[in-house]
Amino acid sequence: MTQAERDRLVTLKKAKKRLITQREAAEELGVSTRQVKRLLQALKKRGDRRYGEKYLPVTVCAPAEKKRVAAPVPLKDIGRRRPPRRGSDWNRNFDLKKAPKIWQAAQAAGRRTPDETM
Numbered sequence: 001m002t003q004a005e006r007d008r009l010v011t012l013k014k015a016k017k018r019l020i021t022q023r024e025a026a027e028e029l030g031v032s033t034r035q036v037k038r039l040l041q042a043l044k045k046r047g048d049r050r051y052g053e054k055y056l057p058v059t060v061c062a063p064a065e066k067k068r069v070a071a072p073v074p075l076k077d078i079g080r081r082r083p084p085r086r087g088s089d090w091n092r093n094f095d096l097k098k099a100p101k102i103w104q105a106a107q108a109a110g111r112r113t114p115d116e117t118m
Contacts, residue, residue: 012036012043 008029015025015036022040026033100108 012039016040016043 011020011025011028014020015022020028022033022036026036029036031039
């Protein structure tokens, strides 16, 4: 790959990352904005490993060894299920039918009746 091709690829990558606009890339490359769009699509589809008709060298790496996962620790055998937990006791002794009426509670609190206000 020549220096001119590398410069062209750098310009296309700048346009891809939107560091420059496609119009600025077109002016820098000396092509139309339509051609820049086409080149960006080709770059997205093929990547920069193949640029034009020339292939860049690709090295094949050996697959890495998989890490062995330790066997899960067995849980202690409980033997039987534990009993379900009780809920909250905040309203255990509450019975609406045994409670005083609203007007009785208001009267006990010292609320004046409408007759007393006039």
